[in-house]
Structure formats: C-alpha cells, structure tokens
Amino acid sequence: xxxxxxxxxxxxxxxxxxxxxxxxxxxxxxxxxxxxxxxxxxxxxxxxxxxxxxxxxxxxxxxxxxxxxxxxxxxxxxxxxxxxxxxxxxxxxxxxxxxxxxxxxxxxxxxxxxxxxxxxxxxxxxxxxxxxxxxxxxxxxxxxxxxxxxxxxxxxxxxxxxxxxxxxxxxxxxxxxxxxxxxxxxxxxxxxxxxxxxxxxxxxxxxxxxxxxxxxxxxxxxxxxxxxxxxxxxxxxxxxxxxxxxxxxxxxxxxxxxxxxxxxxxxxxxxxxxxxxxxxxxxxxxxxxxxxxxxxxxxxxxxxxxxxxxxxxxxxxxxxxxxxxxxxxxxxxxxxxxxxxxxxxxxxxxxxxxxxxxxxxxxxxxx
Amino acid sequence: xxxxxxxxxxxxxxxxxxxxxxxxxxxxxxxxxxxxxxxxxxxxxxxxxxxxxxxxxxxxxxxxxxxxxxxxxxxxxxxxxxxxxxxxxxxxxxxxxxxxxxxxxxxxxxxxxxxxxxxxxxxxxxxxxxxxxxxxxxxxxxxxxxxxxxxxxxxxxxxxxxxxxxxxxxxxxxxxxxxxxxxxxxxxxxxxxxxxxxxxxxxxxxxxxxxxxxxxxxxxxxxxxxxxxxxxxxxxxxxxxxxxxxxxxxxxxxxxxxxxxxxxxxxxxxxxxxxxxxxxxxxxxxxxxxxxxxxxxxxxxxxxxxxxxxxxxxxxxxxxxxxxxxxxxxxxxxxxxxxxx
Numbered sequence: 001x002x003x004x005x006x007x008x009x010x011x012x013x014x015x016x017x018x019x020x021x022x023x024x025x026x027x028x029x030x031x032x033x034x035x036x037x038x039x040x041x042x043x044x045x046x047x048x049x050x051x052x053x054x055x056x057x058x059x060x061x062x063x064x065x066x067x068x069x070x071x072x073x074x075x076x077x078x079x080x081x082x083x084x085x086x087x088x089x090x091x092x093x094x095x096x097x098x099x100x101x102x103x104x105x106x107x108x109x110x111x112x113x114x115x116x117x118x119x120x121x122x123x124x125x126x127x128x129x130x131x132x133x134x135x136x137x138x139x140x141x142x143x144x145x146x147x148x149x150x151x152x153x154x155x156x157x158x159x160x161x162x163x164x165x166x167x168x169x170x171x172x173x174x175x176x177x178x179x180x181x182x183x184x185x186x187x188x189x190x191x192x193x194x195x196x197x198x199x200x201x202x203x204x205x206x207x208x209x210x211x212x213x214x215x216x217x218x219x220x221x222x223x224x225x226x227x228x229x230x231x232x233x234x235x236x237x238x239x240x241x242x243x244x245x246x247x248x249x250x251x252x253x254x255x256x257x258x259x260x261x262x263x264x265x266x267x268x269x270x271x272x273x274x275x276x277x278x279x280x281x282x283x284x285x286x287x288x289x290x291x292x293x294x295x296x297x298x299x300x301x302x303x304x305x306x307x308x309x310x311x312x313x314x315x316x317x318x319x320x321x322x323x324x325x326x327x328x329x330x331x332x333x334x335x336x337x338x339x340x341x342x343x344x345x346x347x348x349x350x351x352x353x354x355x356x357x358x359x360x361x362x363x364x365x366x367x
Numbered sequence: 368x369x370x371x372x373x374x375x376x377x378x379x380x381x382x383x384x385x386x387x388x389x390x391x392x393x394x395x396x397x398x399x400x401x402x403x404x405x406x407x408x409x410x411x412x413x414x415x416x417x418x419x420x421x422x423x424x425x426x427x428x429x430x431x432x433x434x435x436x437x438x439x440x441x442x443x444x445x446x447x448x449x450x451x452x453x454x455x456x457x458x459x460x461x462x463x464x465x466x467x468x469x470x471x472x473x474x475x476x477x478x479x480x481x482x483x484x485x486x487x488x489x490x491x492x493x494x495x496x497x498x499x500x501x502x503x504x505x506x507x508x509x510x511x512x513x514x515x516x517x518x519x520x521x522x523x524x525x526x527x528x529x530x531x532x533x534x535x536x537x538x539x540x541x542x543x544x545x546x547x548x549x550x551x552x553x554x555x556x557x558x559x560x561x562x563x564x565x566x567x568x569x570x571x572x573x574x575x576x577x578x579x580x581x582x583x584x585x586x587x588x589x590x591x592x593x594x595x596x597x598x599x600x601x602x603x604x605x606x607x608x609x610x611x612x613x614x615x616x617x618x619x620x621x622x623x624x625x626x627x628x629x630x631x632x633x634x635x636x637x638x639x640x641x642x643x644x645x646x647x648x649x650x651x652x653x654x655x656x657x658x659x660x661x662x663x664x665x666x667x668x669x670x671x672x673x674x675x676x677x678x679x680x681x682x683x684x685x686x687x688x689x690x691x692x693x694x695x696x697x698x699x700x701x702x703x704x705x706x707x708x
Contacts (some may be wrong), residue, residue, distance in 0.1 A: 277585045
C-alpha cells in the first residue's frame with residue numbers, strides 16, 4: 001500500500017464504532033410513459049424505508065423472496081445505485097450523495113461478491129488482471145508488487161497461485177466464486193456485500209465457499225452483508241438476520257431469536273417452507289403454505305404489505321394501518337417485528353395460525 | 368412388473384476431446400405411485416439418465432446402451448414415432464427452467480391444447496376445456512381469463528404450474544421432474560412440491576424427481592439414488608439413506624448442508640471438484656475427494672452391493688461395514704435435535 005493510500009485509510013479509521021448506519025433508505029424506480037414527452041406514471045418502490053446499523057466484524061443475513069428488494073438495498077449501500085431518499089453513513093461519514101470522485105476512498109472499503117460466478121468475471125481478461133484490477137486502479141503498488149499480492153490472494157482463497165495467468169473459463173463454478181472473493185479481498189475492504197454468493201453452486205461446493213467466507217472473516221475482521229434466499233445458509237453464516245418483504249423489513253433479530261421464535265407470520269411461513277433433510281421430521285410437521293405470489297411493488301397493498309397472503313389477516317386493521325417495526329413485550333431487545341398480531345409461540349400449525357382472530361386475542365400492537 | 372425398469376443404462380457422448388461417459392451403468396426400478404429421487408452434483412449424470420430414457424439426446428455423437436423397460440417395452444429401441452406417442456402421453460417431463468420451456472409467442476391455452484390434440488382425437492374446444500380444467504387443478508387463479516395470456520405474463524412459480532399442468536394433461540403414468548423447484552423461492556417451492564404430491568395421489572402416477580437438494584428428496588421421495596461421476600454411489604429407501612447412509616459421498620453431501628435445527632461452526636466440506644468425465648479417476652471415482660480412501664480404492668472400482676441384511680440398500684464403497692456404521696452414527700449424532708440409536 002502506498003503512503004497516500006495509507007493516509008486515507010487512517011483518516012477513515014477515526015470515526016465511530018458502527019461501521020454502517022442506514023436510515024430510512026428508499027429506492028424508487030420511476031415508471032414512465034411516452035417516448036418524446038416522458039411522464040412518470042408511477043414508481044416501483046423496490047426499497048421503501050429500511051433502517052439498520054451494522055457493527056464491525058458481524059454478519060448480517062438478508063432473506064426474502066425474489067423481488068423483495070434485497071439486492072436493490074445492497075446496491076444502494078455500496079452506491080452502485082443512487083438512493084431516492086434516506087441516509088447511508090459509513091464509518092461516521094454520510095456517503096449518500098457523494099460524487100464519484102468523493103466516493104472513491106470509500107469504494108476501497110466496501111466490495112461486493114455477486115451471485116453468478118460466470119457472468120461476474122470478464123471472460124477476456126486473465127485472472128491475474130481481474131483480481132489485481134482494483135489494486136492497479138487504486139495505484140496500490142508496482143506491477144511486480146501487484147502480481148505478488150494477487151498470487152498471495154489466490155492462495156488465501158484456496159486456488160493455485162500459478163493460475164493467475166489463466167482465463168475464467170478454465171475454472172469451475174466454485175473456483176470462479178473463489179476468484180470473485182479474491183477480487184473482493186484485494187484492497188483490504190472492511191465491508192463485503194455478498195449478493196447470493198452460493199445460490200448457483202452445488203451443495204458440496206457451497207459448503208467450501210461458506211467455510212472460506214467464515215475463515216476470511218476471522219482472519220481479516222470482515223463485515224458481511226449476506227443476501228440469500230436459502231434460509232439454512234443464512235442461519236449458518238449470520239449473526240443477525242433481516243427478513244424483507246416488498247421493500248420493507250418485516251422482522252429483524254439475532255439468529256437464534258429469529259429462527260427459534262419467529263414473530264412475523266411471514267418469517268414463520270418461510271421457515272415452515274424450508275425442506276428438512278430428514279424424512280421423519282419432514283413427515284411429522286405441518287407446513288404453513290403461503291398462497292399466491294408476491295404482489296407487485298408498483299402498487300403494494302395498503303396497510304401491512306403482507307396482508308394479502310397472511311394467514312392471520314384481520315380485516316379492518318391489517319389492511320388499513322401499517323404496523324411499525326417494533327420490539328414487543330416478551331421479545332429480546334434486538335428483535336423487532338412489523339406485525340399487529342405477532343406469533344405467540346413457535347412452532348404453530350397451519351390451523352393454529354389461521355385460527356387466530358383479532359377479536360379473540362388482545363391486539364399486541366405497540367400503540 | 369415395475370412400471371419402469373432401467374438396466375445397465377450407459378450414455379456416452381463422443382466429443383472432440385474423447386468420449387464423455389455421462390452415464391455409466393445405472394440400474395433402478397420405479398413402481399406405480401412411487402417417487403424416486405435422484406440426487407447428485409451438476410454433471411453427475413442425473414439429467415442425462417432421464418433424457419436418455421425419454422429418447423431426448425441428440426442422436427449424433429451419442430452412444431446409449433442398456434435397457435429402459437417401460438411397461439415391458441424397451442424405450443431405447445423404440446422408433447421416433449413410437450417415442451412421440453409415449454412422450455407427453457405415458458411419460459411426461461417437467462424441466463428446471465420454467466422461463467425457457469414455454470414458447471413465448473403462443474398463449475398458454477394454445478400450448479396446452481396442442482398437447483391434448485396431439486394425443487387424443489378430440490375437437491379444439493374439448494382440448495381447450497381440458498386445458499382449462501388442468502389450469503384450475505394446478506391452482507392458477509382466474510384460470511378462465513389467464514388461459515389466453517402469454518408466458519411472459521406469468522411469474523416463475525405460475526409458469527412452473529403451467530408446465531405441470533401441461534405434463535399432466537394426458538394423465539401420464541410416469542412424471543419425470545428435472546429440478547422443478549431449483550429456480551423458485553422456498554414458498555413457491557413448497558407450493559409446487561405439495562402440488563406434485565397431491566396430483567400424484569390423485570392420479571397414481573410414478574414420479575422421478577431429479578434434484579440436488581437433499582431436503583426436497585427427504586420430503587417427497589420413497590427411494591433415493593445418489594449419483595456421483597456418472598455412477599450410482601448409493602441407492603436405498605429414503606429412511607435408510609437419511610438414517611443410515613453408507614457411502615462417504617452421501618456423508619459429505621449430508622454434512623455440507625447447513626440446517627435449520629443444528630448449530631455447526633464449520634460445515635463438513637468435500638474437498639476438491641467433481642472429476643472430469645473425459646478421464647474419470649481409476650478405481651473408485653470418488654477416491655480423490657474421499658477422506659477414507661485406502662490403497663484398494665485407487666485401483667479397484669467398488670461394485671454396487673447390498674448392505675448385509677438390507678437387500679434394498681445398495682452402496683459402492685470398499686470400507687468395511689463396522690467403519691461405515693460408526694461414521695454414519697457419528698455423522699447423525701452431530702445433527703442436534705436427533706438422537707442416534
């Protein structure tokens with residue numbers, strides 16, 4: 001690392017202990033009509049008011065169905081997309097509206113690993129170039145130093161350092177994902193946003209990559225935001241988990257709180273939909289099967305966004321009033337849920353879940 | 368007689384680099400109303416096995432041998448016309464990607480009716496009525512209006528339902544599902560698996576479910592085949608596979624799964640990559656990645672043999688029985704919430 005880079009690094013080091021704070025993040029994609037005179041006829045509210053803080057060294061898991069806005073949120077955080085409103089604070093400085101140039105020192109601190117290891121590597125460049133590009137761009141060493149660093153990185157992620165001269169097509173899916181990880185590690189980032197990094201991999205390779213990510217976290221004190229739709233994987237790797245639905249956070253909590261005592265009916269349904277690799281357990285449980293699809297984010301349901309598919313829907317309350325994300329009585333401090341009628345216990349059977357009525361139970365909302 | 372009996376099935380592809388042995392000696396039986404799960408990594412030959420049975424491999428470059436007896440008739444020897452009669456009528460297939468397996472320029476109704484008209488002597492309106500009936504059965508809301516929609520107007524899960532409807536139009540005796548839920552979210556996956564199980568019960572069809580997800584297999588299969596590098600590593604009823612796995616590869620697969628009900632700091636990982644089928648390793652094909660490999664594994668390919676006392680549980684491994692039972696019990700012991708006997 002050159003002196004200039006080191007100086008910028010230390011400048012960033014001075015700030016508070018929360019690595020990343022996101023406040024009321026919104027990202028709306030406009031929907032336009034007309035060719036010459038375009039006018040806006042609506043907006044896809046991909047992310048609609050998400051707030052959270054990430055501490056250094058922890059792993060945040062984000063789960064949700066396709067189209068719930070988890071990837072858009074990740075892209076906003078690393079400023080690959082410009083948020084519509086809200087505030088993103090990284091190491092104490094507001095980076096929400098920084099220009100490209102002003103953003104540059106922060107880019108060095110946050111990297112991304114993508115889902116598709118086939119599409120995310122330039123097929124016409126050699127691995128050495130792909131991994132070393134960030135070093136080159138940031139002028140972090142002479143060509144010889146960069147080459148040495150690249151070989152070191154390849155070794156760290158479990159590839160043969162001799163392979164720096166090969167092209168991506170010469171590697172298998174798992175190995176390509178390792179290249180993606182080496183590239184993300186190249187400039188010693190603090191935060192790595194992993195967007196479905198193991199979804200495209202076979203289980204045996206998935207285990208290798210998950211183990212690697214865990215090892216690297218210990219070694220380099222990395223912070224991960226880990227997006228996946230596989231709840232098992234998220235549970236395995238995360239310290240805290242966010243459950244997202246239609247651009248909003250429905251439930252957040254520590255891994256054990258959220259998986260052992262889910263409070264939101266959506267979280268419960270997701271958990272109950274996961275196939276269990278044990279025939280006896282699988283046969284003896286009752287599934288809560290959600291009907292239908294995720295509604296369009298162009299025109300999200302009124303009130304609670306989940307009410308159209310919720311087994312505990314109470315007419316006149318859930319479809320009118322949007323619940324707040326709040327910690328209710330009997331929940332640990334870090335655990336919060338956005339629901340008027342959170343689950344009393346877990347596991348609940350399908351019938352128990354549906355049998356609930358607002359009239360019979362005392363509304364547990366935080367008003 | 369079994370509905371489908373596959374005997375020593377081999378599919379080899381001639382390529383510019385040599386012969387790829389994609390399937391190398393697979394045997395299994397499927398009975399009516401039963402579900403067979405085939406698990407394995409990408410490239411283990413699970414899809415090619417089913418494509419060969421259906422006669423869907425390109426004729427050029429492909430060498431198939433063995434037998435696939437469907438109700439006593441060898442499908443590998445059947446001519447094109449006969450295969451076309453069977454496909455979509457007696458045997459139907461659902462593919463992984465619902466986005467690409469529907470024709471984008473025809474309405475759903477037209478595509479469904481085509482399948483009815485091909486195999487039955489009915490009028491167009493009767494075919495359409497049958498299509499509508501099936502769409503309702505697979506749970507497409509407002510089926511009367513949606514039948515005239517194009518595939519792009521459906522979501523992924525809905526398209527997969529349409530594919531299932533199409534597969535079931537002619538009440539097939541055998542349904543081959545090639546990773547039908549891999550591209551879907553868990554909630555949609557649960558819906559589709561429930562649907563397949565329900566329809567199987569209603570129609571009494573047999574199902575071959577190809578998947579890489581052991582969870583899916585545990586949920587719906589009666590028998591399981593674990594494939595590795597074009598060969599069968601282990602084959603057993605579902606309870607045996609999950610309660611007493613006998614092959615190191617199966618152990619690896621089970622250990623590498625993160626679970627909802629167990630805390631493990633590190634997942635058991637199978638080192639390395641699946642081998643190239645152009646030059647598969649000598650001896651046992653799994654030995655380069657196997658933690659228990661012995662000298663004999665490098666030279667002799669183990670035969671698929673029954674576990675003593677369990678004629679339905681086949682495995683191909685040189686390890687002695689005592690070691691297998693011990694490792695298997697240890698492995699299951701690490702999954703909390705489940706006491707080992």
